[in-house]
Amino acid sequence: MTDLHMHVLPGMDDGSKDVRTSIAMLKRSASYGVDTVAATSHFYAEQNGIAKYLARRQTAYNRLTEAIGERYGFPRLLLGAEVLYFSGMSATDDLDALCLEGTDLLLLEMPFVPWTDRVLREVEAIQRSGLQVVAAHIERYMDIQPRRTMEAFFDLNTFIQCNGEFFLSRWTARRALRMFRQGQIQFLGSDAHNMTSRAPNLDEAVQFIEKKLGREPVSRFFADVDYFIGA
Template sequence: MIDFHTHILPGMDDGCKSVAESLWMLRQEQQQGVDTVVLTPHYYPWENSPEEFLARRSRAWEALKKQLPEDSPRLLLGAEVHYFEGIGSAPQLKMLRIFGTDLLLLEMPFARWTQRMVEDLLECASTPNIQVVLAHAERYFSLQPKAIWPRLRSSGIWMQSNVSFFSSWKTRYQAMRMLQRGEIQFLGSDCHRQHWRAPNWDTLPPKIAGNLQSTRHLEPVWETVQV
């Protein structure tokens, strides 16, 4: 399984604070059946320029890399990029894609999106060599008009859902229906720390976990990107 959304890289954001904590989280991922982990620290445009963020990320990666065990899950560097006005035409956007891919994990504001935000999002989606993946898409469902979702999908925007969308009894039926319809391309734990939002693949009901593994919905998508 691929964990597409994590805050495991140490010292970057509100995720892991030390290499030791990162290593603990990676062991948990492995024990829970994850073989590929995408490292997606928050990129907040009001805190860092993309260049500063990437320099910080390199330092964190170098520190972690030195202590990785040989059998560590496969790791890919990425970012969870927060929306900012004009993002659709920002020249540095490509620097923030998941390493070796066109995938841009994008976090939108937790409020009803303005017309400007939607336009920016659609502009992002139409940028060559950018494949927008909306981070934890389910968190926006109740905030936006229903009609927006078919529009975003037909614009080629992909969706990432959190494990909790599948493990909560309140939302799991909707989650499975969406997965079966091909409306969710990636799953992520969105894990942060050892004692706060740890990897939670083991919270999936066995039937759903088995379904996710046996149907392998997400793997073909992964094969289509150049890693």
């Protein structure tokens, strides 16, 4: 099972604050069957250029993997980023360096305001440049976008990532299940930041889906995830 969205690297953002927390997050994930974790620390173009971000990320990754050492049973870590939308990003050199390691998948955090046509065209341009956009936690935007905007966004055929919470909130669970059943969701993530308020919780979402839809669709889903990430 792959968790495609986790702020697991120590000291990179508002996620894991130290190596100890990162290790606990990975252990917890492994305990319910996660074998691959995408380390998707926030990338804010205003704060860091890509080169600086990558250097910081490498340092954090090295600290974590050195602390894990030869210990057995940890999920495989794939380096990635959660890239906050910025104007002109499709024309940015090296944008592909922010893709999930070994893939063309770019985890994109959309703006938390209504999207203009220009925003949608920018996403389209990223896709045309050869990268495959994965819209991070799409459920967080669905209520702030007019229905027409959301439809136009889905027409761009990006991949869609949802957080576990989408399935666990009584207000959104039905919608989440419907989207899952209809194949509109390609990736799941915990979007975990720590071991307290936002701990890894994909197990709860997966158990819920299995209870409602059965095991088979879930194992098919994660087999597809493996395919997309080249596992």
